[in-house]
Amino acid sequence: MIIEDNKIKKQKALTKEHNPFLSASSIKNEDNYEKNIRPLTFDDYIGQNSIKNTLKISIEASKKRNTILDHLLFYGPPGLGKTTLATIIAHETGANIKITSAPSIERPRDIIGILMQLKEGDVLFIDEIHRLNKIAEEILYPAMEDFSIDLTTGKSQSVKTMRIPIPKFTLIGATTKAGALSGPLRDRFGIIHRLEFYTIDELAQIIKRTSKILNFDIDDNGALEIAKRSRLTPRIANRLVKRSADWAIVKGDGKITKQIATDALNALEIDDLGLDVTDRALLNLMINSFDGGPVGIETLAVALGEDIRTIEDVYEPYLIQQGLLNRTPRGRKATKLAYKHLNIKIDSSQLELPL
Numbered sequence: 165m166i167i168e169d170n171k172i173k174k175q176k177a178l179t180k181e182h183n184p185f186l187s188a189s190s191i192k193n194e195d196n197y198e199k200n201i202r203p204l205t206f207d208d209y210i211g212q213n214s215i216k217n218t219l220k221i222s223i224e225a226s227k228k229r230n231t232i233l234d235h236l237l238f239y240g241p242p243g244l245g246k247t248t249l250a251t252i253i254a255h256e257t258g259a260n261i262k263i264t265s266a267p268s269i270e271r272p273r274d275i276i277g278i279l280m281q282l283k284e285g286d287v288l289f290i291d292e293i294h295r296l297n298k299i300a301e302e303i304l305y306p307a308m309e310d311f312s313i314d315l316t317t318g319k320s321q322s323v324k325t326m327r328i329p330i331p332k333f334t335l336i337g338a339t340t341k342a343g344a345l346s347g348p349l350r351d352r353f354g355i356i357h358r359l360e361f362y363t364i365d366e367l368a369q370i371i372k373r374t375s376k377i378l379n380f381d382i383d384d385n386g387a388l389e390i391a392k393r394s395r396l397t398p399r400i401a402n403r404l405v406k407r408s409a410d411w412a413i414v415k416g417d418g419k420i421t422k423q424i425a426t427d428a429l430n431a432l433e434i435d436d437l438g439l440d441v442t443d444r445a446l447l448n449l450m451i452n453s454f455d456g457g458p459v460g461i462e463t464l465a466v467a468l469g470e471d472i473r474t475i476e477d478v479y480e481p482y483l484i485q486q487g488l489l490n491r492t493p494r495g496r497k498a499t500k501l502a503y504k505h506l507n508i509k510i511d512s513s514q515l516e517l518p519l
């Protein structure tokens with residue numbers, strides 16, 4: 165059973181409104197659509213093989229020992245499958261999962277309430293765990309280590325602390341920013357995994373799986389074209405296949421071919437490397453207004469009208485992975501490849517500078 169906080173649903177709806185890939189009508193259907201295509205078992209979860217293999221061993225070992233699975237932390241860029249893995253683990257261990265997100269845990273009683281409601285063997289999933297406040301973190305420490313919470317009663321001189329046992333549970337934390345997690349919290353996770361970008365081939369498999377579930381007619385080259393432009397990210401692959409299916413129905417005979425996918429994605433201004441309007445605006449800004457950099461992230465954020473976190477978490481990881489942007493101690497720099505991709509000549513005075 166999956167229980168999701170209303171606050172998280174609201175937050176998700178908000179981020180979706182800012183997503184350039186989603187049309188207004190698709191936002192309403194997104195929740196159902198996500199539910200249908202989210203893998204429920206390791207067999208359906210494509211790629212991330214080394215993580216899957218070590219997780220399967222940990223799950224089997226905990227079953228054989230008849231103990232609870234260690235607390236797990238997943239980190240990596242958005243849309244790579246952290247939440248999905250948490251739900252798969254719950255499913256594969258037969259546990260109930262309670263889903264919450266750190267920003268919705270404001271007061272001590274929020275986290276205490278969540279912990280007290282847990283049942284033996286439950287999985288507690290905390291998304292964006294790096295945003296947990298200090299008080300909530302401190303309540304979580306004994307809960308993670310000793311399965312107990314320390315409650316204080318009374319005021320000033322008569323303050324008493326009571327240690328209350330809670331059922332044994334597995335905490336799964338997810339974050340796009342492992343570096344922002346406090347040391348003591350990170351140390352309390354027995355298993356830590358970084359999710360990697362997917363290969364084009366894995367994305368093509370994900371696209372074909374999604375198409376099958378949603379009854380889209382797609383050929384291998386159509387799947388490959390969408391895969392190439394999906395920023396190596398399953399969530400984006402799933403959105404783009406949906407947009408391509410719309411295009412196939414309206415402009416073609418219903419089948420997603422290479423041509424249909426190309427036309428659909430071009431119309432969305434997603435280029436052959438998967439960059440969207442904002443990615444290109446970011447690189448253009450660095451090149452045209454700052455001679456390619458180095459330029460500080462704060463300056464870029466203001467000039468682009470985006471917040472720093474979105475640039476760092478959503479845009480940069482893929483641009484860095486593609487070798488289009490470098491992070492240096494003095495700021496961000498566009499690489500030679502970025503000039504080439506945008507068809508911009510490097511002016512001769514720049515040539516001596518290492519880009």
Ligand SMILES: Nc1ncnc2c1ncn2[C@@H]1O[C@H](COP(=O)(O)OP(=O)(O)OP(=O)(O)O)[C@@H](O)[C@H]1O
Pocket residue numbers: 198201202203208209210211212240241242243244245246247248249291338339340370398399402
């Ligand atoms: N390995 C996979 N195989 C098939 N589909 C996947 C896989 N990983 C993710 N997906 C699909 O991509 C979507 C996004 O994954 P998920 O929500 O788990 O990402 P996330 O890492 O939790 O992102 P965020 O950081 O934004 O919370 C899911 O709905 C799921 O359908």
Ligand SMILES: [Mg+2]
Pocket residue numbers: 246247248291338
């Ligand atoms: Mg998630």
